Amino acid sequence: MGSADGKRIVRYLPDDDWAVLARVCKEAGVRPEVVEQMIAAEGKVFGMGRRHGIHETLETLLAEALNDGSTRQDAESDQ
Amino acid sequence: MILQQIRLENFRSYFGTHTIDLATKASGPKNIVMIGGLNGAGKTSLHQAIVMGLVGEQAYFTFVRDLDRKGDARQTIDRELNSLLNREAAAAGEREARVTLFLSDNDGEQLAVQRTWAFDARGVYRGKEELVVARTGTASSSATDDEMTHKHFEDMLKSYVPPEVAKFFFFDGEDIQRIARDNPGTAVGDGVDLLLGFHILDGLASDMDFLHERYRKEAHKRSQQEIELDKLRVVEKELVTQRRQFEDEQQELEERVAALREESRRLVEELREAVGGSGRDPRLVQDELDQVNREIQRARDSIQAAVDQRIVSALPGDLVHRLARQLDAEDARSQWEEGKRRVEPRRDRLIQQIFGEDAPQPTPPLDAAQSAFLQRRVCVEWDNLFNPPPAGIATERRHAYLSDEERNQVRGRCAEVLRFGVLDLNRMIGELDTLQRRATDLRVTLDRIGDGERAAKLVAQKGRIDKELGEAESDWAAKKRQSAAVAVDLKDLRKQISNKEEELDRSGASADRADVARRVRRAVERYKEELRPRKRDELARHLGDMYRHLARKEDVVQRIELDERSFSPRLLDRRGNSISLDSQSAGEREIYALALLWALAQTSKRDLPVVIDTPLARLDSAHRSNIVKHYLPEAGRQVIVLSTDTEIDRHYHELIEDHIAKSFRLEFNPLTERTTVADGYFKF
Numbered sequence: 001m002g003s004a005d006g007k008r009i010v011r012y013l014p015d016d017d018w019a020v021l022a023r024v025c026k027e028a029g030v031r032p033e034v035v036e037q038m039i040a041a042e043g044k045v046f047g048m049g050r051r052h053g054i055h056e057t058l059e060t061l062l063a064e065a066l067n068d069g070s071t072r073q074d075a076e077s078d079q
Numbered sequence: 080m081i082l083q084q085i086r087l088e089n090f091r092s093y094f095g096t097h098t099i100d101l102a103t104k105a106s107g108p109k110n111i112v113m114i115g116g117l118n119g120a121g122k123t124s125l126h127q128a129i130v131m132g133l134v135g136e137q138a139y140f141t142f143v144r145d146l147d148r149k150g151d152a153r154q155t156i157d158r159e160l161n162s163l164l165n166r167e168a169a170a171a172g173e174r175e176a177r178v179t180l181f182l183s184d185n186d187g188e189q190l191a192v193q194r195t196w197a198f199d200a201r202g203v204y205r206g207k208e209e210l211v212v213a214r215t216g217t218a219s220s221s222a223t224d225d226e227m228t229h230k231h232f233e234d235m236l237k238s239y240v241p242p243e244v245a246k247f248f249f250f251d252g253e254d255i256q257r258i259a260r261d262n263p264g265t266a267v268g269d270g271v272d273l274l275l276g277f278h279i280l281d282g283l284a285s286d287m288d289f290l291h292e293r294y295r296k297e298a299h300k301r302s303q304q305e306i307e308l309d310k311l312r313v314v315e316k317e318l319v320t321q322r323r324q325f326e327d328e329q330q331e332l333e334e335r336v337a338a339l340r341e342e343s344r345r346l347v348e349e350l351r352e353a354v355g356g357s358g359r360d361p362r363l364v365q366d367e368l369d370q371v372n373r374e375i376q377r378a379r380d381s382i383q384a385a386v387d388q389r390i391v392s393a394l395p396g397d398l399v400h401r402l403a404r405q406l407d408a409e410d411a412r413s414q415w416e417e418g419k420r421r422v423e424p425r426r427d428r429l430i431q432q433i434f435g436e437d438a439p440q441p442t443p444p445l446d447a448a449q450s451a452f453l454q455r456r457v458c459v460e461w462d463n464l465f466n467p468p469p470a471g472i473a474t475e476r477r478h479a480y481l482s483d484e485e486r487n488q489v490r491g492r493c494a495e496v497l498r499f500g501v502l503d504l505n506r507m508i509g510e511l512d513t514l515q516r517r518a519t520d521l522r523v524t525l526d527r528i529g530d531g532e533r534a535a536k537l538v539a540q541k542g543r544i545d546k547e548l549g550e551a552e553s554d555w556a557a558k559k560r561q562s563a564a565v566a567v568d569l570k571d572l573r574k575q576i577s578n579k580e581e582e583l584d585r586s587g588a589s590a591d592r593a594d595v596a597r598r599v600r601r602a603v604e605r606y607k608e609e610l611r612p613r614k615r616d617e618l619a620r621h622l623g624d625m626y627r628h629l630a631r632k633e634d635v636v637q638r639i640e641l642d643e644r645s646f647s648p649r650l651l652d653r654r655g656n657s658i659s660l661d662s663q664s665a666g667e668r669e670i671y672a673l674a675l676l677w678a679l680a681q682t683s684k685r686d687l688p689v690v691i692d693t694p695l696a697r698l699d700s701a702h703r704s705n706i707v708k709h710y711l712p713e714a715g716r717q718v719i720v721l722s723t724d725t726e727i728d729r730h731y732h733e734l735i736e737d738h739i740a741k742s743f744r745l746e747f748n749p750l751t752e753r754t755t756v757a758d759g760y761f762k763f
Contacts, residue, residue, distance in 0.1 A: 020610060038283055039276065
């Protein structure tokens with residue numbers, strides 16, 4: 001679902017918003033591509049009576065973020 | 080995104096199929112599509128078709144119309160849905176209304192979006208909307224290839240047209256008035272939250288909190304699980320010890336059983352040795368010997384009887400045979416003589432009838448000599464009737480001393496002797512010989528056993544050993560069962576331990592995931608924090624710019640500021656004094672609302688067409704001019720304006736003529752209740 005090489009899988013955000021997200025994600029030690037996917041996933045279920053499967057999707061993305069620990073290490077080394 | 084074309088089929092006042100080419104160039108000044116129509120001509124239907132086609136009926140009512148599907152709103156929705164199918168089409172048996180939109184995005188991708196609403200025979204909406212999206216690849220109107228699932232359709236369309244921002248791009252004069260009438264500050268706040276996706280970010284933050292808490296709890300359970308795991312491992316050790324003990328005991332019992340079996344086997348051997356290899360109890364041997372001796376005696380008696388009672392068998396066989404034949408011949412003679420004797424009274428009566436005194440006499444009568452002569456002759460001839468005697472009868476009865484019963488006995492014996500023969504006697508003698516040899520063997524066995532005391536002791540000892548062996552085998556089997564039960568318990572326990580270890584592994588991962596969730600949560604919060612002032616400034620700038628364009632010179636509002644947190648607008652006059660929006664005229668408020676919508680659309684950075692239905696309804700001519708001149712050409716890359724001839728009239732039409740790419744005119748025939756689409760705007 002995600003990309004370990006830092007490539008954006010979805011382009012849900014405008015570019016200037018993406019730049020902000022990328023910066024704060026780097027500071028937080030998470031991959032912005034994964035977070036953008038999470039935002040897109042939330043956007044898809046917004047307003048729906050049933051937010052079916054959103055937690056599963058987010059958990060999958062969290063696991064994916066966890067499996068690629070490079071972002072966190074990079075972030076920690078940057079701090 | 081450019082709306083290239085719309086096709087309506089039996090949608091509201093559009094009977095049959097109507098296709099409107101709405102394409103404008105992606106860049107350049109001609110970005111407006113003018114669609115004119117008098118009141119009731121079908122403008123609102125066309126507006127609704129575009130929006131419902133893009134976002135679907137549910138999102139249309141929820142996000143664009145702000146109807147919450149309860150109470151009166153529900154009735155409004157039902158009424159509108161039930162009026163989607165053109166009445167004439169329904170009367171003709173049609174059951175579906177359909178809208179097809181052909182879109183192109185900035186990358187040149189072509190999409191065909193088709194929504195169909197089905198109705199029952201009474202024209203009631205079935206509540207099911209069918210959506211088909213196809214990538215057409217080229218700017219053709221074919222929507223056949225690369226079809227996807229409904230979920231993918233919805234997701235894909237949402238990425239193009241997020242329903243929550245649709246109302247900032249697709250609105251009508253009533254929406255403007257409503258925003259102007261209500262608190263525009265609230266509209267800004269809600270709009271910003273929707274446009275910037277803050278609600279989505281809030282949802283993500285909330286879900287991260289939820290997942291973080293879940294993972295944290297799972298991780299928190301770890302220590303407790305470790306304690307439980309330690310307990311399980313203690314039990315495991317106990318079970319392992321117990322199983323080992325059982326196995327040792329089982330081993331001991333197994334060895335004991337083996338030893339007892341060996342002892343028993345040895346005793347058998349010793350006993351066999353003790354009884355001369357027979358391995359038998361001497362008492363039983365003696366009993367058998369006694370039995371054999373009795374059988375020998377019976378055999379001897381039988382032979383003796385045979386010898387004594389059948390002495391005739393000692394005679395030559397021919398003599399026995401001849402004796403039997405003689406007796407048979409004598410019997411035959413006796414029968415023959417008895418036959419003669421039985422008819423002799425008849426002979427005497429015959430002589431008396433011929434020669435008696437009462438018999439008739441010949442003439443002359445016979446004298447005595449003649450009569451005697453004839454009587455002798457009759458007697459001789461009578462005897463001749465029985466002679467010669469039958470063949471095979473005895474000439475004499477040599478054994479007349481035997482009574483008839485004795486004769487039968489002698490004849491039976493002779494028959495026995497003739498049947499018995501020598502072979503039977505030999506068999507009897509052979510059997511006797513076998514018995515005697517067996518008796519000899521038994522006696523030898525008994526002789527070998529000796530006194531039998533040792534054997535008896537061995538037998539008794541073997542009995543004890545066998546009893547011990549049975550008990551040991553029983554204990555051994557019980558111990559094996561116990562050991563197997565412990566093994567099962569141990570297996571179950573180890574499964575529990577394995578599960579617990581997996582839980583621990585997961586909870587270990589949960590701790591890491593909780594950490595990632597926390598980091599995402601933090602990033603989202605930071606993102607919101609950074610985004611909000613940026614968007615506020617951007618929105619304020621757009622709002623101020625557009626408001627200044629649209630306002631009249633005499634309007635007092637000169638500047639608009641937005642609250643840092645709530646985004647509530649603050650209107651300022653020339654001197655920087657705050658002005659209450661409530662104090663403004665309806666027209667000014669509408670201008671403000673329109674500027675707000677434009678600013679929100681600009682701030683959202685969504686490249687969507689802007690579709691406006693009757694935008695100038697309550698504005699005066701000065702505001703109308705400003706809107707036509709400054710708002711419509713700037714509203715978006717593609718602006719579709721639905722207007723009456725009194726809104727965008729000849730004058731206003733001329734103001735934007737250079738920006739108009741295409742014009743259409745909707746005409747409604749009240750007799751047929753049909754809308755038709757004609758090229759060109761109103762003819763002035």
